[in-house]
Amino acid sequence: MNKPIIILGNGGHASVLTEILLFQNREILGYTAPEEQTNMYGLEYLGTDAIFEKYSPLKVELVLGLGTVGNSNVRQSLFKKLKSQGYTFVICAHPRAIISSTATLEEGTQIMAGAIVQPYAQIGQNTIINTGAIIEHDCVIGSHVHIAPGVTLSGSVHIGDCSHIGTNSSVIQGISIGKNSLIGAGAVVISNIGTNKKALGIPAKEV
Known part of the structure; x- marks a missing residue:
């Protein structure tokens, strides 16, 4: 059974992924970012990555909306950190x-x-x-x-x-x-x- 999704990030890569999820009729709870920004799809700003203290890994799934330009360290670190907390990436x-x-x-x-x-x-x-x-x-x-x-x-x-x-x-x-x-x-x-x-x-x- 599909769970609601939280998107990490709000840049161009996140926009591409948002559109894919909308094509798939997935429920998107909102996005995380260091601060609130305009979201072209009208998604709700949920807060910084600290919000994951409020969500059970059993109740939501994640999409990592950070791209890479020759350096995958930030993306890799965030993926591993949240995996260690029990979250699943779509x-x-x-x-x-x-x-x-x-x-x-x-x-x-x-x-x-x-x-x-x-x-x-x-x-x-x-x-x-x-x-x-x-x-x-x-x-x-x-x-x-x-x-x-x-x-x-x-x-x-x-x-x-x-x-x-x-x-x-x-x-x-x-x-x-x-x-x-x-x-x-x-x-x-x-x-x-x-x-x-x-x-x-x-x-x-x-x-």
């Missing part, structure tokens, strides 16, 4: 995303409009598959990853936890990208990228 998938029935989506995964997730792909916890991204067959994507708009991952690509794959970049088949790495916008990755690396260009080179 999988948000836009109705116009195409997701194989054999793909695996872990808790808190967010898949935006026009994204394609092909057979036997695995998507880790709290990972964003952004607008129009293509995740081909047998890809394995870690937790707290951001696959930015327009990215193409060919078959059997592996992406480590907490990495950011920049807008319109492409990764050829069988490539591995380590944890905490950043692939720049428009890059073409044709060789493996290590952990804690930054890679830019065509072909992508570590810098």
